[in-house]
Amino acid sequence: MEGLLADPKIWRGRSNTSTGLKTQATGIASLDRRLPGGGWPLGALTEVVCDQYGLGELRLFIPALASICQQPDAESRWLFWLAPPFLPYAPALAAAGLDLGRILLVHPRQNDSVETLWAMEQALKSRSCAAVLGWAHQAADATAKRRLQLAAEDSGALTVLLGSRGALAQPSPAALRLIVTPGETGVDVRIAKCRGGQVEEIRNLDLSGICPP
Amino acid sequence: MRQFHVADLFPAEAAEKPTVTHQEATASAHYHGCWLALTFDRLPLESIQFSATEPVAVVDAGQRNPCLIAVNEFARGSGLAPGWMQTAALAAVPRLRVEPRQLSAERRLLNQLADWAGQFTSVVSQVDEDALLLDIAGSLRLFGGYNGLLAAVAAQYPLRFAPTCAIAPTPKAALWFSRHEANRIVTKGELRREIATLPLAVTRWPEKRQSTLRQMGVRQLGGCWRLPRSGFARRLGPTALLDLDKALGTAPDPQIPHRSHRYFSSRIDFDEPTFDRGQLAWAGERLLEELIQVLRQRESGVEELKFSLWHNAEQSTPLRLSLTSNCHELARFLLLLEDRLEYCQLPHPVSAISVVSSRLKQQLRPSIPLPLEAGKGAVIAVDHVVERLRGRLGQEAVFGLCLVDRHSPELAWAKTFALPRAAVAEDAATHPQSRPLWMLENPLPLVVEEGGPRYQGPLAFMSGPERIETGWWDGRDMARDYYWAKSPAGPMVWLYRDCRSSNWYLHGFLG
Numbered sequence: 001m002e003g004l005l006a007d008p009k010i011w012r013g014r015s016n017t018s019t020g021l022k023t024q025a026t027g028i029a030s031l032d033r034r035l036p037g038g039g040w041p042l043g044a045l046t047e048v049v050c051d052q053y054g055l056g057e058l059r060l061f062i063p064a065l066a067s068i069c070q071q072p073d074a075e076s077r078w079l080f081w082l083a084p085p086f087l088p089y090a091p092a093l094a095a096a097g098l099d100l101g102r103i104l105l106v107h108p109r110q111n112d113s114v115e116t117l118w119a120m121e122q123a124l125k126s127r128s129c130a131a132v133l134g135w136a137h138q139a140a141d142a143t144a145k146r147r148l149q150l151a152a153e154d155s156g157a158l159t160v161l162l163g164s165r166g167a168l169a170q171p172s173p174a175a176l177r178l179i180v181t182p183g184e185t186g187v188d189v190r191i192a193k194c195r196g197g198q199v200e201e202i203r204n205l206d207l208s209g210i211c212p213p
Numbered sequence: 214m215r216q217f218h219v220a221d222l223f224p225a226e227a228a229e230k231p232t233v234t235h236q237e238a239t240a241s242a243h244y245h246g247c248w249l250a251l252t253f254d255r256l257p258l259e260s261i262q263f264s265a266t267e268p269v270a271v272v273d274a275g276q277r278n279p280c281l282i283a284v285n286e287f288a289r290g291s292g293l294a295p296g297w298m299q300t301a302a303l304a305a306v307p308r309l310r311v312e313p314r315q316l317s318a319e320r321r322l323l324n325q326l327a328d329w330a331g332q333f334t335s336v337v338s339q340v341d342e343d344a345l346l347l348d349i350a351g352s353l354r355l356f357g358g359y360n361g362l363l364a365a366v367a368a369q370y371p372l373r374f375a376p377t378c379a380i381a382p383t384p385k386a387a388l389w390f391s392r393h394e395a396n397r398i399v400t401k402g403e404l405r406r407e408i409a410t411l412p413l414a415v416t417r418w419p420e421k422r423q424s425t426l427r428q429m430g431v432r433q434l435g436g437c438w439r440l441p442r443s444g445f446a447r448r449l450g451p452t453a454l455l456d457l458d459k460a461l462g463t464a465p466d467p468q469i470p471h472r473s474h475r476y477f478s479s480r481i482d483f484d485e486p487t488f489d490r491g492q493l494a495w496a497g498e499r500l501l502e503e504l505i506q507v508l509r510q511r512e513s514g515v516e517e518l519k520f521s522l523w524h525n526a527e528q529s530t531p532l533r534l535s536l537t538s539n540c541h542e543l544a545r546f547l548l549l550l551e552d553r554l555e556y557c558q559l560p561h562p563v564s565a566i567s568v569v570s571s572r573l574k575q576q577l578r579p580s581i582p583l584p585l586e587a588g589k590g591a592v593i594a595v596d597h598v599v600e601r602l603r604g605r606l607g608q609e610a611v612f613g614l615c616l617v618d619r620h621s622p623e624l625a626w627a628k629t630f631a632l633p634r635a636a637v638a639e640d641a642a643t644h645p646q647s648r649p650l651w652m653l654e655n656p657l658p659l660v661v662e663e664g665g666p667r668y669q670g671p672l673a674f675m676s677g678p679e680r681i682e683t684g685w686w687d688g689r690d691m692a693r694d695y696y697w698a699k700s701p702a703g704p705m706v707w708l709y710r711d712c713r714s715s716n717w718y719l720h721g722f723l724g
Contacts, residue, residue, distance in 0.1 A: 052702060052703060052704060053704075053722065054651055054704035054705075054706070054722025054723065054724060055703045055704050056703075056704075056723070056724065057724075058650050058651070058724040059723070059724050062650070062724075078595055084651075085651070086651040086652060086653055086654075086721070086722065087651065087653070087654055088614070088650065088652075089622075089626065089648055089649055089651065089652040090614040090615065090625070090626035090627075091616060091622075091625050091626060091648050092648040092649055092650045092652075092724075093614070093650065094616060095648065096650070100613070100614050100615060100616065101613070103613060103614055104595075104599070104611060104612070104613055105611070105612055105613070105614065105628075106602055106606065106610060106611050107606070107609075107610050107611075108610065109606060109607055115606060118605075119602050119605075119606065122598055122601055122602060123598055123602075126595065126597065126598040128594060128595040128598060129595075129598075181703075182702060182703025182704070183703075187703070211650060211723065211724070212647070
């Protein structure tokens with residue numbers, strides 16, 4: 001019986017056993033419990049839909065990025081931030097534990113997502129990055145996202161694409177898709193799509209521990 | 214018939230006044246070193262293709278009665294020599310092929326030879342458009358003496374016609390010996406004796422001066438030394454006296470060292486104007502190969518290349534390729550060029566492509582190679598990614614962040630373009646807490662209604678005020694009260710009230 005249950009071809013209902021995914025712990029306990037593998041998927045595309053920036057969607061990733069920066073292994077593992085909607089404020093990033101010497105900001109000239117996705121793909125293909133965060137300001141093309149997913153698989157980095165509902169409306173091959181909306185006391189995170197998991201809602205996720213004002 | 218010497222005409226003077234070589238006995242300083250002179254007497258023939266059984270001569274086409282400047286072996290065997298008039302040469306050898314002299318090609322060749330000679334010594338100077346002088350005092354030991362050096366020069370000479378070499382303690386003496394006889398080595402002790410046997414023609418003094426000396430009965434340089442110094446200078450000019458002093462080593466003879474070109478530039482013209490990007494890429498690759506060869510010779514790299522696609526004589530489309538570090542790898546340049554060619558706009562067909570490089574810089578450490586077979590496992594250094602992104606998105610598009618020790622929040626950070634840099638260990642404890650992760654570049658003025666600022670609805674203040682008052686000493690005076698507030702739409706906002714104007718501004722989001 002144990003041998004039968006351990007067969008990966010059998011999907012066991014609500015349990016979230018790790019299916020061999022490599023993940024990076026989010027640092028937020030309630031999110032870790034709900035995500036397959038116990039963290040952000042590495043080597044796969046994560047989409048975060050939020051209609052308004054500044055809610056806390058960046059703070060979801062800060063603990064993971066901080067722990068990536070503290071990994072002792074490779075000095076050449078960079079964090080790429082592509083087309084952020086506002087300026088990432090350096091003192092706050094430093095206070096949060098990120099290594100400023102390893103952050104690279106990329107600002108494409110045009111606002112369309114073509115250059116953003118191309119740049120993300122180049123960064124992933126070089127395999128010299130540990131995390132790539134990109135912001136899509138206009139509708140991101142499905143084929144471009146597919147290429148991004150393939151590049152992410154190749155590189156094994158944390159790949160996140162953030163955008164508004166309209167920008168990420170196209171069907172995508174992302175391994176994880178979150179929808180972040182404001183809640184009463186925190187943020188509401190809806191796991192719209194994840195590998196091997198269920199659609200879940202987390203209400204009033206408390207992010208006040210991260211970068212407290 | 215007794216031969217007259219000038220000294221006989223003025224015997225008293227000759228006894229009292231110092232002669233030309235008298236200076237040597239009294240001079241305390243001798244300017245002796247070790248110099249190798251290479252004379253390329255057949256340099257004009259290098260750029261001409263001919264077979265072994267064809268007599269070829271090069272003439273200076275601009276003159277009224279052109280003379281032969283250089284002849285090849287076969288013509289020499291037929292009796293011709295440089296200095297013959299062209300008409301006489303053609304009469305003697307009717308089959309003679311006469312080519313005009315190309316000074317620009319010769320100068321270029323001499324420059325290349327000067328660069329090539331740099332491997333034997335660091336001090337090379339060009340003389341008279343057909344000779345090189347090398348200061349080999351420091352290189353003798355490396356090459357194993359005079360003969361070893363001459364053998365090395367002969368073995369590695371890149372062109373067809375070998376130069377005539379001579380080694381002497383002074384540059385001028387070496388030059389004169391090289392014009393007279395090949396592979397002559399003259400040491401310090403025999404310098405005076407050997408110079409005395411040289412004919413006048415090696416000095417290349419003006420014909421008038423040489424004929425004056427011949428009329429005086431002086432056919433070899435040794436004859437000049439029996440003449441009184443002052444008389445010699447008066448009749449033949451002070452430069453002649455100085456030349457002799459320089460050759461003997463009693464007067465200094467500084468040489469101007471040859472400097473390689475500091476920039477690279479080249480151009481390819483197309484037969485027909487074209488829009489075809491494949492052809493442009495091919496031409497660009499040829500130019501890059503030429504550049505790489507030059508870089509290899511000089512052991513240098515470049516940081517920036519500016520390609521120009523010429524539509525006509527004045528209009529061109531520029532393409533700038535910029536690298537993060539000194540580089541001499543073809544693959545990196547080629548990748549950037551192909552990227553730029555793919556995305557550039559061509560308003561008109563292109564008739565020529567040219568490239569100008571930035572300054573050639575000495576390559577001190579090996580540049581980071583680009584793994585050409587970048588398969589699944591290869592890690593490409595972040596330099597290349599940054600170059601690629603900058604190539605397509607612009608130089609200013611990729612940057613890093615660093616902290617600045619200022620109180621004012623806008624000035625507490627800065628962009629850095631010098632990438633990549635090593636991981637910097639920042640002391641996080643010294644940074645004030647409670648700063649937003651997102652900051653607006655330009656603070657957004659907020660509408661004030663019902664006694665409070667509004668952003669997507671009435672704001673609920675959570676903490677504050679934090680007074681920041683600074684910058685009065687450099688003109689960026691500010692006095693602000695910063696607050697954290699929660700907006701009804703969700704985000705936590707960081708806003709401030711300007712103490713002078715009492716206006717409210719939104720400056721950031723918690724993120």
